Amino acid sequence: MKAAIISDTHSYFDEMIANNCSLCDEIWHAGDIGDLALFDRLAAIKPLRAVYGNIDGHELRSFLPEVQKFSVEGLKVIMTHIGGYPGRYEKKVREWLLHEQADIFISGHSHILKVMPDKAHNLLHINPGAAGKYGLHKVRTMIIIDISDRKIRDLKVIELGKRGII
Secondary structure (H helix, E strand, C coil): CEEEEECCCCCCCCHHHHHHHHCCCEEEECCCCCCHHHHHHHHHHCCEEECCCCCCCHHHHCCCCCEEEEEECCEEEEEECCCEECCEECHHHHHHHHHHCCCEEECCCCCCEEEEEECCCCEEEEEECCCCCCCCCCEEEEEEEEEECCEEEEEEEEEEEECCCC
């Protein structure tokens, strides 16, 4: 099973995002989608799991959760927008991780791509960076992860191009 992991699109969509997402079985969006039109465009490509982010308005918050907890190929995934990092998680994230025994924790918000092990919780932390053009990041990024038989078989960082000037 391949998943495209993106975050912080802030209503921005281009063919690079579409092309990479179309290669996957699912799209996982870690918040700050931007608007319903972008959500619908992504959902038209592949099945979409998403959470709302701090810039997402009432329309998206009316049907998206703050946190997604799901299993894929035997691995438990927790995804939220504002999560922090190993050793510096948000309080509610620490509680989820203590009770849920996740294998993968995904968050966005910082616009900084990071993939790092969390030995204290025995999981992989993933922040895919930002796929949109709004923010201080220099390069737009996303991640493609390949999971099978309770293992991450491959993880690719995709550079989508320079952020550009807004």
